[in-house]
Amino acid sequence: MTILNSMLKGFLGGIHLSENKFTENLAIEVMPAPKLVYIPLAQHAGKPAKPIVQKDDFVKIGTKIGESEGFISAPVHASISGKVLDIKQHPHPVLASAECCIIESDETEDWAAGMKEKHDYENLPKEELLSIIRDAGIVGLGGAAFPTHVKLSPPPDKPIEYLLINGCECEPRLTADHRLMLEYPIGIIEGAKLFQQILNTKHLIFCIEDNKKEAAKIFISENEEVRVLKTKYPQGAEKQLIKTVLNRTVPRGGLPMDVGCVVQNVGTCYAAFQAVKFRKPLIDRVVTVTGDGVKESKNLLIRIGTSVIDVVNFCGGFVDQPKRIIFGGPMMGISQYAEDVPIIKGTSGILVSKEVSSYEEGPCVRCGCCVDACPMGLMPTEIYKLVKNKKFLKSKDYGVLDCIECGCCAYGCPSKIPLVHYLKYGKNEVWRLSKK
């Protein structure tokens, strides 16, 4: 299989899922600005932004309300115009609770100065482009929310040959990137070209799974280099994508730039294009709202900071009492405990379920399904046992830190062992121990 796989340039492991992309034919709708937004200062990987507004200040759409702290950080901006009610702890989709800037709308929808106008960007030097992107608070919109300017600033000894634009959207159910590719291909291409200019790469490749052929066709007709990939989860994970498209293997513990690549999500390209062309900071994003617990499924353009309850109400409300709300896709998403948790930059989907099946964790029957499925070549069965027995350091030898939390292992486990839960826990413990 190894030989066959490398001939096909695929990655090892991974699984085939029912895609259930029910919303793929629904055009993106704009959700009107809500009355209240809760904008967390931490929406990205790295240091949270530092608040630069105060209670009772007035802000406009696009006003910077949090300044980035250090290089690996990103600023945040007001997504509506109105008054800052407070800056305080509020439920957060990833961090459980975090400092949020709460803004009440004045319903004027005024933009901050200089925004929404067209700017010439053809002849801007790349430093300038980078700083615009950084100032606009652009982060990776695929989910991990890594600040984009950092990814666009590889050290000089790491030349980048390939820029891969990730349009895989391999999570089941999510269609936000798919819709964006169908409706705003030109913006995506422009954004990708900006990245290409900044990175000075020769090759620019759009990577799209074969369940989105229509989207692929559009990019092909624009004379872009497109790679149509087999639909296989997790095709959109950076290292797996690079392996499939270029047959290059990012070394263990390394980054894509170690093999001369940078991967950017299609949504990120579009956001960067808007930032450069209109000086529009990242204040909204496309989110797929779906699930049996919400009346109408939609692909929505939502302001950052909108609470999930407002979103659901815009979609006709809940069907019954909701049992579970997930931010992200069904494989890697995070389940939420509060209905007023806000949409943040990294939120790609909202899944509402009225029915949740629960499983009892059985004994490991050593079937090896998890080992076969793991795209990172790990042995989840061994690692979870080590973590369960609190042998954290040994679990590090077994590669717990290499886990990308894709969920392939737990998905197929016949004993329904929450392997990802154990692996995440193990990772945290290893980090904690190594900090000591």
Next chain:
Amino acid sequence: MKDLLIVSASPHISGKLDISLAMKAVILALLPAFIFSVYIFGWRALLVTVITIVSCMISEAIMQRMLGKKITLDDGSAVLTGILLAFNLPPGVPLWLPIVGSVFAIVFAKQLFGGLGYNFINPALAGRAFLMTSWPSFMTKEWLIPTGSTLSGIDSITSATPLTLLKNPANFGPPEVIIQRLNEMATIKNLFIGKVGGCLGETSALLLLIGGLFLIIVGIVDYRIVTGYLVSFGILAFVLPTKANLPFHLFSGGLFLGAFFMATDWVTSPVTKKGRWIFGIGCGVLTAVIRIWGGYPEGVSYSILLMNVFTPLIDRFTKERIFGEKKKGVKL
């Protein structure tokens, strides 16, 4: 009060396969061979199987109750152990023997090690090995003559299975004649279809093959173990000095039952991909060596048991290569 939202770990969806479904699939895959067994050996085969199933289930329930554990008969693993044990018994054994074997399999080989998932040897094979060492005469003599055929598949010889014939041809007539008859097309055909004597469920290579392929296709049985086993055994049976031809070796005895259904037992085989190749090849080599040079006519069950013992070791030394890990000595 409003119900709280459920917070659960990702992934939030899960595959359809669970333990009881997997066990049911294996049982389904064994069904054709079982029906055929009842056809050729008569009601006795049914009786023996029912006895092993029931005694396995009762032993499991009693042990789990005594150990203060949840009773998990619904996972189907005890039923499967019962069926596999029955498949490995001569159909004519005295009826207390399957009971003793079942109790040993469940109590000593499975539950005392911690139950499903913790046993390091295959319970059904352990039960068979226990009976084999304790009551060898019952385990090697109580063959039944299949309907419309003979034990050996050779018309004139009714008292030995094909493999005992091969081991000691001189006991049954002029050796050259017997060996020649064993290698005839007609005998091979009988072997493949299963119209020969042997353990209750092992005779029909054809039906076991169908069931086994089904399990490989649905992803319950690992193709690496099966391929490693059959290919390595086949090569050795071909090159080593033996009087029988390759098809005879492949289709006789419990090879297909062992390769598809016993060696591939999840719990007692390695979890790594490389480990499974090694495990399968190890089984094949041992089986060939026992059959050709050993004292027993058949070597399938002892080979698998021995490899079961090595499984933890194999797993330890065949860790998967982590994505992006450097190969030793190779520059990446």
